[in-house]
Amino acid sequence: xxxxxxxxxxxxxxxxxxxxxxxxxxxxxxxxxxxxxxxxxxxxxxxxxxxxxxxxxxxxxxxxxxxxxxxxxxxxxxxxxxxxxxxxxxxxxxxxxxxxxxxxxxxxxxxxxxxxxxxxxxxxxxxxxxxxxxxxxxxxxxxxxxxxxxxxxxxxxxxxxxxxxxxxxxxxxxxxxxxxxxxxxxxxxxxxxxxxxxxxxxxxxxxxxxxxxxxxxxxxxxxxxxxxxxxxxxxxxxxx
Amino acid sequence: xxxxxxxxxxxxxxxxxxxxxxxxxxxxxxxxxxxxxxxxxxxxxxxxxxxxxxxxxxxxxxxxxxxxxxxxxxxxxxxxxxxxxxxxxxxxxxxxxxxxxxxxxxxxxxxxxxxxxxxxxxxxxxxxxxxxxxxxxxxxxxxxxxxxxxxxxxxxxxxxxxxxxxxxxxxxxxxxxxxxxxxxxxxxxxxxxxxxxxxxxxxxxxxxxxxxxxxxxxxxxxxxxxxxxxxxxxxxxxxxxxx
Numbered sequence: 265x266x267x268x269x270x271x272x273x274x275x276x277x278x279x280x281x282x283x284x285x286x287x288x289x290x291x292x293x294x295x296x297x298x299x300x301x302x303x304x305x306x307x308x309x310x311x312x313x314x315x316x317x318x319x320x321x322x323x324x325x326x327x328x329x330x331x332x333x334x335x336x337x338x339x340x341x342x343x344x345x346x347x348x349x350x351x352x353x354x355x356x357x358x359x360x361x362x363x364x365x366x367x368x369x370x371x372x373x374x375x376x377x378x379x380x381x382x383x384x385x386x387x388x389x390x391x392x393x394x395x396x397x398x399x400x401x402x403x404x405x406x407x408x409x410x411x412x413x414x415x416x417x418x419x420x421x422x423x424x425x426x427x428x429x430x431x432x433x434x435x436x437x438x439x440x441x442x443x444x445x446x447x448x449x450x451x452x453x454x455x456x457x458x459x460x461x462x463x464x465x466x467x468x469x470x471x472x473x474x475x476x477x478x479x480x481x482x483x484x485x486x487x488x489x490x491x492x493x494x495x496x497x498x499x500x501x502x503x504x
Numbered sequence: 505x506x507x508x509x510x511x512x513x514x515x516x517x518x519x520x521x522x523x524x525x526x527x528x529x530x531x532x533x534x535x536x537x538x539x540x541x542x543x544x545x546x547x548x549x550x551x552x553x554x555x556x557x558x559x560x561x562x563x564x565x566x567x568x569x570x571x572x573x574x575x576x577x578x579x580x581x582x583x584x585x586x587x588x589x590x591x592x593x594x595x596x597x598x599x600x601x602x603x604x605x606x607x608x609x610x611x612x613x614x615x616x617x618x619x620x621x622x623x624x625x626x627x628x629x630x631x632x633x634x635x636x637x638x639x640x641x642x643x644x645x646x647x648x649x650x651x652x653x654x655x656x657x658x659x660x661x662x663x664x665x666x667x668x669x670x671x672x673x674x675x676x677x678x679x680x681x682x683x684x685x686x687x688x689x690x691x692x693x694x695x696x697x698x699x700x701x702x703x704x705x706x707x708x709x710x711x712x713x714x715x716x717x718x719x720x721x722x723x724x725x726x727x728x729x730x731x732x733x734x735x736x737x738x739x740x741x742x743x744x745x746x747x
Binding site: 361362396 | 554556557563570571573574577578580581584585587588589617618619622623626630
């Protein structure tokens with residue numbers, strides 16, 4: 265344990281947190297809507313547990329503090345883009361401080377379905393200032409690994425249609441009216457989101473996984489990466 | 505780094521700041537009545553009043569769930585909602601917006617709670633720069649005397665109890681407000697506050713405010729901003745006033 269590099273905050277440290285106490289692993293699964301993130305997390309969890317790791321999984325808008333408020337706000341038609349960004353940032357901070365950090369302190373593997381990158385991508389897709397949101401989210405811990413499940417928009421469309429069966433208002437960015445109807449708006453908004461995520465890829469050391477493959481193939485690839493991550497001599501962790 | 509967005513609209517933004525018990529709300533209320541009596545369309549916006557965020561803030565306070573970061577973020581969310589849905593459209597319409605507390609409140613309070621100064625300032629970068637920001641300067645003991653005498657029990661976060669400054673609520677409140685006062689004083693010159701001596705009489709302070717308003721934005725008030733309907737209104741945060 266002696267040579268272990270402690271996790272670091274991106275820019276602004278959270279008050280009162282000693283990162284040298286965080287012994288767990290922080291693993292992020294990122295990617296657009298309907299790309300299959302939750303399917304993979306549902307499979308990774310028992311696989312990790314089978315190997316003896318304790319796992320916490322968490323995801324957007326699940327915080328005790330703001331989860332309900334975000335759902336309610338999305339049901340109305342008055343959630344503005346900056347308000348939405350900050351509401352999600354509040355939700356993220358609550359989960360980071362009250363779930364993720366305590367779990368890392370206890371030596372858990374934390375599997376998170378999206379991270380600050382989705383919040384930032386949504387903000388950038390809505391024409392908010394990139395440097396603003398990057399600084400706002402600067403209190404996030406730089407994860408040990410970010411796996412970016414990537415698929416083109418034309419690949420996402422059949423998954424949405426086969427899955428939910430309709431285009432969701434928010435997943436289509438209808439609050440910004442990117443197109444005349446849900447389909448047009450979905451295509452334009454998701455294209456913007458992908459572009460924003462692609463741009464973050466290098467800066468935040470994403471490991472891109474081709475999500476056009478079958479779920480089994482994606483799972484195999486994720487397992488390979490994670491095995492390597494645990495095998496690593498606790499050095500060479502991605503940092504920004 | 506630019507602190508705020510410039511006000512590119514016809515409307516004017518007037519804000520008041522100061523610690524609890526500085527008398528700023530009384531003064532803002534008098535000022536807005538005066539502006540209305542001149543035929544100016546006026547709208548109010550109060551800190552921590554967004555209907556979209558209310559339940560979350562209530563939950564967090566009741567269950568004492570906040571950390572310095574989430575406390576700061578939820579107030580910024582509240583502010584963003586008011587900015588996007590009330591303040592900005594009303595300024596665009598050409599009215600005068602009177603805001604009881606503004607981003608400066610977060611600059612002082614959240615930093616006292618332990619958030620980084622540069623982080624908090626960046627957080628509010630989307631805010632419109634006020635045309636006038638009044639700071640009600642008052643010695644701590646005077647403000648505490650006004651607060652501790654008169655009203656209901658001080659609440660947990662108001663007293664800064666989350667900081668563990670003291671187990672005694674009044675003592676905690678005293679220390680917390682003292683630190684906030686120091687933050688206000690430290691930023692006063694940088695932010696270009698118009699400083700009002702809040703130990704003076706109510707009439708004196710109001711005269712001083714009106715003088716500053718006439719000097720700085722008097723011309724716009726005469727022929728730039730939106731005119732009111734002439735109907736008296738008693739509603740606060742009532743954007744319908746100007747429509």
